[in-house]
Amino acid sequence: MSSKLTLLAPAALLIGACAVDPATQSFDPGFGEAQKYNMAIQTIDPDPVYTAEDAQPGDNGDKGAAAVKRYRTGNVKAVEMMGTTGGGSGGSSGGSSGPQ
Numbered sequence: 001m002s003s004k005l006t007l008l009a010p011a012a013l014l015i016g017a018c019a020v021d022p023a024t025q026s027f028d029p030g031f032g033e034a035q036k037y038n039m040a041i042q043t044i045d046p047d048p049v050y051t052a053e054d055a056q057p058g059d060n061g062d063k064g065a066a067a068v069k070r071y072r073t074g075n076v077k078a079v080e081m082m083g084t085t086g087g088g089s090g091g092s093s094g095g096s097s098g099p100q
Contacts (some may be wrong), residue, residue: 020027050056070076
């Protein structure tokens with residue numbers, strides 16, 4: 001138990017030392033800013049303000065409504081199949097695993 005304490009005590013002092021300004025012996029004014037910034041960018045604005053150039057709520061609603069109507073009436077568009085080109089991506093395809 002004491003060996004763990006002797007290892008953790010210096011680490012705690014080093015971490016705490018980064019937050020205190022040695023000249024004033026007070027916390028750095030920027031301490032915790034990264035955490036505050038991360039919280040702020042993940043918070044949803046409950047009352048957003050949109051300008052005329054911004055995407056508006058309901059944009060492309062006509063496409064969505066048409067898709068729901070097709071789904072409900074059984075007229076769903078067929079899935080479009082896409083092909084790929086045969087490029088060498090380095091994967092094995094049954095051949096040898098290296099240069100000969």
